[in-house]
Amino acid sequence: MEYKNVLTVCPYCGAGCGLYIQVLDGKIVGVLPAKEHPVSRGKLCIKGWNATAFVNHPDRLKKPLIREGDRFREASWDEALGLVADKLLQIRDTYGPQAIGFLCSAKCTNEENYLLQKLARSLFKTNNIDHCARL
Amino acid sequence: MAEAFEPKIIAFLCNWCSYAGADNAGVARMESPPNILPIRVMCSGRVSPEMILRAFRAGADGVLVLGCHIGECHYISGNHRTAKRIPLLRKLLSYVGINPERLRLDWVSSAEAPKFVRVTKEFVETIRALGPIERELNLKKE
């Protein structure tokens, strides 16, 4: 029997509100705002209050899936990434770099987002990069 | 020329008593005001504060809740809940600036068609004197 609160940062937007994830016996059971956090001071927006909703959601992807016709089939990371790389290069060579858009995410780290924009700009030679928090 | 204000009133009528009373008034050709929009519910206890607030939000100038007399509720205690709930909601309305007279609770049995007519006529005049609800809310009617 273990109940504790784990301090973390809301993954959704750039504000970075502090929140506690309530954990009971290793399972997420709720969220509490972090009252001592200098940014959020014990308050959260609706996304913060539901920040843990995706963790155990039944729709959450657990394996790479490749679409074939109407269905998705499971694949390995190597196969999936190989397919993505081939297709993206194909599109760039056929339609030009402006045909591709890159969307990064507030759930990624700054470093991961940096890498994606480097990929977009240096390799694919496009400025079409944006971020989910702007949508 | 300004049109005379005709109040729009939503009346929640319980199926077993007040709705039947209203029905009897109609059958007996008694004239009750046309300003009333009746909504039949199975029991006045079913009328939740959300429903009443929604009526005001939709632009009702007044809301009337009519149920069975205490002790005569078809579901025994439903009207007891109403009897406690409505005064609280009236207080809340007064705290946010809505005249609590716009919400009225009364008991009308199925045999009391004349009472139904009297209560509705009285209520329409009360609301007419209070004016349209926009006066208090700066609301557009939905």
Next chain:
Amino acid sequence: MTRKDEILEAIRAHIAEKLPELDGVIGLRRTQEGTAPYLFRQGDDLSELALEPRYPLAPIVSLLQRHYPEARFGIVARGCDIRALVEMAKRNQVNPDRLYILGVACTAEEAEECHCSEPAPAQMNQFSGKAFGEPVPGASPHPLVAEYEKIPREERWAFWQKQFAKCIKCYGCRNICPECFCEACALEDPLWVEPGVLAPPFPMFHLIRALHMATRCVLCRQCELTCPAHIPLTVLYELMRQDVKELLGYEPGADLEAAPPLSLTLAEV
């Protein structure tokens, strides 16, 4: 040692004494990264026990008891936590017989901050437990509540419109409230509260909440503390509490045996 430190020492000692016969004690734990609710168990470092900042601990009892219905828990609770437990117990959210309360009296400053009329664990005589700290007298009520009668009715709507216009519908007030445990919440029903619309002209969300809280609110003030828009929610809830007392003779949080009036018939009142 400050008064608070003395009380803390006493509570820690008592917890150490009681832990062998309890399955855990719910309290606040201070670590390097911050202070948050925690279940102290046999063997945990009790020097980490803290008394503030004030988190609502009553819902944690409910959560733990649901998963471990046979367990006996202790809780380091202020007056408001205990009042919340009383109301939750009446509604079958908490089992009072399996609860041991370490009641903590608030300081005068804390009472002032919360405009609390009962900053002491007065209700714990209805549970098994032990009280700590000298109770201080209640603070004066929220200035708005005290003067509310003087505000003319025409101004009230404009005042609340302005307040509710700030609402971002984070549902924080509902989420943090110890008395909000309904699985089907009216505030999530699109029939009453339109999804995707902020600051509607008619504040359905807030009026429904004020009425639903009427016989439940124990004025713990957590809703107001967690509102990002600083809406003075408890002013409305406190006004309604006064009416519940006057019209129904009921005071939420006072008496474990007093059944909530909205589920009683008139004859039994």
